[in-house]
Amino acid sequence: GQQVMQIPQYQHVQEGEDFTTYCNSSTTLSNIQWYKQRPGGHPVFLIQLVKSGEVKKQKRLTFQFGEAKKNSSLHITATQTTDVGTYFCAGKNSGGSNYKLTFGKGTLLTVNP
Amino acid sequence: DTAVSQTPKYLVTQMGNDKSIKCEQNLGHDTMYWYKQDSKKFLKIMFSYNNKELIINETVPNRFSPKSPDKAHLNLHINSLELGDSAVYFCASSHYLAGAYNEQFFGPGTRLTVL
Numbered sequence: 285g286q287q288v289m290q291i292p293q294y295q296h297v298q299e300g301e302d303f304t305t306y307c308n309s310s311t312t313l314s315n316i317q318w319y320k321q322r323p324g325g326h327p328v329f330l331i332q333l334v335k336s337g338e339v340k341k342q343k344r345l346t347f348q349f350g351e352a353k354k355n356s357s358l359h360i361t362a363t364q365t366t367d368v369g370t371y372f373c374a375g376k377n378s379g380g381s382n383y384k385l386t387f388g389k390g391t392l393l394t395v396n397p
Numbered sequence: 398d399t400a401v402s403q404t405p406k407y408l409v410t411q412m413g414n415d416k417s418i419k420c421e422q423n424l425g426h427d428t429m430y431w432y433k434q435d436s437k438k439f440l441k442i443m444f445s446y447n448n449k450e451l452i453i454n455e456t457v458p459n460r461f462s463p464k465s466p467d468k469a470h471l472n473l474h475i476n477s478l479e480l481g482d483s484a485v486y487f488c489a490s491s492h493y494l495a496g497a498y499n500e501q502f503f504g505p506g507t508r509l510t511v512l
Contacts, residue, residue, distance in 0.1 A: 317500060326487060327440065329500040370438055384453050385501065387440040 286311045286377045290388030298396050303360040305391035307373035314378040316349055316356045317385065322369040330358075330371075353378070363395050400424050401504035403488050409510045410478055417474045418507045420488030428452075429471040430489040430501065431463060440487070446471055447493060478511045485509070 287310040297303050307316065315334045319327040331340055333349035333356060340347045346359045356373055370392045374385040401422045410416055422429065430453070431443040445453035446465040460476040471488060488504040 321438075326503040326506050327489075327501075329502070332500060372440065374440075384442060384445070386442075389437070389439050392438070 286375070286386050288373060288375050288386045288388040290373055290391055292391055293389065294392045294394075296394045296396065297363050299365060300362050303363050303367070303393055305358050305371050305373075305393075307356045307358075307375070307388050309354045309375050309386075311354070312378040313353050313375040315376050316353075317374045317376075318347060318356075318358055319372045319374060319387075320369050321372065321390070325369075327372060360393075363393070365395050365397050367393060368395050369393060401488060401490055401502050403486075403504040403507050405507060406505065407508050407510075409512065411512055412478055412480060414478050415474070415476045416478060416509070417472055418486055418488075418509075420471045420473075420504055422469055422488075422490040422502070422504075424490055424492070424502060426490040426492045426502070427468055428491050428493045428499075429465065429468075430491075431471065431473050432487040432489060432503075434485045434487060434506070436484070444471075444473075475509075478509075480511050483509055483511045 289308045291306050317332045318330040321327045331347050336353050337351045338349040344361045348357045370390040372387050372390045374387045404419050428447045430445045432440050434440050443457050444463040449465045462474045465471045485506045485508050487506050489501040491499045491501045
């Protein structure tokens, strides 16, 4: 079945440093979504990427979708303590069910003030 | 107003008991989901309903039985609870449109502890 790998599992940074998490799928994806889960909270949707090579920005966050639609990345510039949480990528298998999202295992980001 | 709500928020019970978790969404979505998040934070889809019809049924013990009385509600009943069922269970909903933007909205979660 489809697998979505996410690295690193953990990342600790000093406030102001940059952070990147990477997502790789074993199959071609129709789209990929990113979610953020604060400690003790629930996943909250950040963005969806659909097109090959797509790049989207949300303030300090930059999201990329690979040309082959099998990988994605989330980059945070100049992290702040409010960025703390687990970042999940979630992909929809191209040609598969339109309903099923397969989540990566997430990257837990901690930020030292 | 809460978009996706779950009850109860916490559930502590003994092994072997039967329990239910309820979920309601007021977003007008037609698709609802149950996810299990284990202690390592891994989010795994369990079930999904679209317009009250079961469309995703992952490899889950048949002690777990979902029920969707209408599009706005999706409940999860668990029989004969086991220690390994301890986890946070998230309900989510989305609106299905072919080829369109369909982010999932998650409820606050139900933390189930089996003793």
